Amino acid sequence: MQIRDLTAGDSEAAISLWHEAGLTRPWNPPELDLRRAVDGATSTVLGAFDNDRLVGTVMVGHDGHRGWVYYLAVGEDQRGTGLGRRMMAAAERWLREHGAVKVQLMVRSTNESVLGFYDHLGYEDADVQVRSKWLT
Numbered sequence: 001m002q003i004r005d006l007t008a009g010d011s012e013a014a015i016s017l018w019h020e021a022g023l024t025r026p027w028n029p030p031e032l033d034l035r036r037a038v039d040g041a042t043s044t045v046l047g048a049f050d051n052d053r054l055v056g057t058v059m060v061g062h063d064g065h066r067g068w069v070y071y072l073a074v075g076e077d078q079r080g081t082g083l084g085r086r087m088m089a090a091a092e093r094w095l096r097e098h099g100a101v102k103v104q105l106m107v108r109s110t111n112e113s114v115l116g117f118y119d120h121l122g123y124e125d126a127d128v129q130v131r132s133k134w135l136t
Contacts, residue, residue: 001049005044007038008035008038010047014034014071015031020075023071023073037059040061042062045059045060045071048083050078054075055078055083056078056087058087058088058091065100065101066102067091067092067095067104069088069105084117105118
């Protein structure tokens with residue numbers, strides 16, 4: 001298993017994996033998110049490859065202080081193998097190497113199994129609300 005930065009050539013496989021994992025939303029085009037992260041100076045999308053097949057992703061970026069994790073996805077046939085844990089470790093390592101001192105992520109409150117996964121990795125409820133406003 002190799003973990004490396006994705007390129008534009010990996011877009012189709014990444015987006016397919018994100019759809020399989022239920023991470024996409026109709027109002028948020030994943031191809032734009034991927035392109036912004038891959039082309040950004042303070043972000044990337046890491047991909048786990050089993051031979052040439054993309055089986056995991058994690059999008060990671062920072063603002064110079066806090067890091068954020070998005071699009072953690074593991075292929076259905078790889079779930080329960082520890083790949084999600086490895087992807088998060090790779091994301092945390094990337095953030096440390098780029099100077100971030102804290103990592104944050106958002107999980108829908110109804111996604112109890114994923115909340116349990118992050119609890120197991122040592123992430124805790126920060127007791128804050130995330131507010132958003134569309135700029136487009």
